[in-house]
Amino acid sequence: MSDMDAENSEREGGAKLWGGRFTSGGAGTNALMESFNASIRFDRRMWREDIQGSKAYATAISKVGVITPDECEQIQAGLDRVAADWEQDRFDILQSDEDIHTANERKLREYIGQVALKLHTGRSRNDQVSTDMRLWVRQRVAELRGYLVEFIGVCRKRAEEEIDVLMPGYTHLQRAQVVRWSHWVLSFAWPMKRYVEQLDEIAARVNVMSLGSGAIAGNAFGVDREALAEDLGFNGVTENSMDATGDRDFVAEFLMWSSLVMARLSKWAEDLLLFSSKEFNFVAIADQYSTGSSLMPQKKNADSLELIRGKAGRVFGHSCGFLMTLKGLPSTYCKDLQEDKEMLFDGMDTMHAIVQIASGVLATLTVDSEKMSSALSPDMLATDLAYYLVRKGVPFRDAHSLSGSAVALAEKSAIALSSLTVEQLKTISEVFEDDVRSVWNYTSSTEQYSSTGGTSRRAVQEQVDKLAAWLTSPAPR
Known part of the structure; x- marks a missing residue:
């Protein structure tokens, strides 16, 4: 098929991955339904992972004779061209590109023709999207871990440098006993260490490959899943294809973990908001993490801390919302699971931003040891x-x-x-x-x-x- 033929076929709706069962002579899919069903506007951010998985899968089906070595080479080269389009921001998304898998396969077909149609042999979008998400989460979790470790490092540094600063310790928000400022700082470092350790456990469960599970029953072409997993850097493979295609525990677990971290950071932010108020004056938040008032020129607001506290509710909402999505589903894949991505993506983005902001606030704030000392009674x-x-x-x-x-x-x-x-x-x-x-x-x-x-x-x-x-x-x- 020529590039022009592929484009015409796409415009007519004939290139849908699931189109064979449906009549083409009628009105076609309702336009609102097309938009309602599509996920390309948000799952496009997994283009890199989708291509990574597809390249590895092409190698796997080549090894079992589904495609020839030459065809595998064509597919690999074509996928590199698709990746270059994304990298250089010249990927032309069409209205009929239902999701990232459809879009990438359509573009691959434009580049290499009919050979592209062989890539999906034995593969379903059910195991494909699960694999894409696991690859995506694996990378972002590793980055997030680094940000958490950085926050702990800032805590350790400040605690060591300001170890002789004394302050009131509070229970019930009432002055309780004398403590070291460093002791307060470290009271947030230790839970963050626990959260890093929990994240490592989540990462291990994420790093299991679902590709090769097909839609529900498995792979019919003898693909060596263990070798495929090794090629993609996974530590193992899922053991049951029905479980694999419908499993989003790793998404739910990450969102629940994020809620726990945000609850702690919200508490941390609340303490610092109090400590930085004129009534306390224990600390001053640096200008780069503060804003002003549009009416009152004297105001300096610690909006960084207020946003951390506020966005905790956003993360909690994603966790609760996704669990509600999961609770009523039958086994294996249902389209309800498309709801996982927006909550996961936003939750991950929020966590990445907040932990970095928290580190910046703590690293740059100024401690007034005299004010802390004068508050002792x-x-x-x-x-x-x-x-x-x-x-x-x-x-x-x-x-x-x-x-x-x-x-x-x-x-x-x-x-x-x-x-x-x-x-x-x-x-x-x-x-x-x-x-x-x-x-x-x-x-x-x-x-x-x-x-x-x-x-x-x-x-x-x-x-x-x-x-x-x-x-x-x-x-x-």
């Missing part, structure tokens, strides 16, 4: 006062009560807890002695928490060192 040492009594033999429950009485006495006297005299404290318990004055030291307060995971200088440095070792360890393959 003696009442935050009430637990230390109870521990003082414990170390003198008082049971903790009694010590807790006695320290609470001291707090009440200070409030009644309108003075700071640390301003209570030994005589006043003795009215609460005779156990108090002159050495109680040693309690009123913020640095000493943090230093008592020296067990693993604590906020003492040594314990925090231990966290930094462990993360440094992990960051330099090789990533799993």
Whole structure:
């Protein structure tokens, strides 16, 4: 078939991959249905993966004699030309290009003629799209992993450099105990490490090839799937063709994982939004991650953090929405699964952007250690006062009560807890002695928490060192 014949056939609707069953003399597919059914506007971004899979499949069917070595060479060369069209932004998408598979095959046919029609032998768009998506996700997950590791590296660096900065720690958004700023920073590094490890597990499940499963029953031409998987860099093949064509667990799992990461980053963003407000002034967000007000010239808004917090809901929505798509489906492939791509693509794009923005915000913000220090108050040492009594033999429950009485006495006297005299404290318990004055030291307060995971200088440095070792360890393959 000449290029012109192929083009005319395309315009008439005769080149659809599924067109043989349908009459061509009637009105054809409803125009709105054509648009409703098509996915080319969003799945075109998988053009590279589709060509990669097709080239490997051409080699596989050549090995079993479905096509000759010369035909395989023609197909490979033709697919290279199709790839060049995409690379150079000159791929002409036609209205009848239903999806990326149809578009690429149509263009291949224009370049090499009838030989292109042999490429799809034994292959279905069901196993083809699943393979394309796995190839696409595999690459993007690897990139995302790098961004997460970068965020952890920024956390480690700041924690080590600012290890002596003290700040109030909060529970219920109320001042609780004295902690190191580094301890707060690292409280987000550790969950991110867990998320990287979870992502590695997801990546391993993604990296299983479904190509060769056909539409439902498998491949009828003896294609060596294990060799094909090795050619495409997969670690293995799917074990059941019915499962393979309808499986989108890897999409659902990625979206659920993304929701978990976003919930954590939303919490992180909320903390920094508070810390950067004038009421706190603990940190200043760099100008490059802030915006201004169209009305109030003095305003500097941390919109980067607000968008991180806001886009968490977007990612949650994709996860919930896709699970609702999956819940009512019968087994194997149904067209409902076309809904996976827009949610997956947007979720992946959102995660890529947000993790990079988060790293940038954290790397460039300025810490005001004096503001943090001035926010410390003696009442935050009430637990230390109870521990003082414990170390003198008082049971903790009694010590807790006695320290609470001291707090009440200070409030009644309108003075700071640390301003209570030994005589006043003795009215609460005779156990108090002159050495109680040693309690009123913020640095000493943090230093008592020296067990693993604590906020003492040594314990925090231990966290930094462990993360440094992990960051330099090789990533799993």
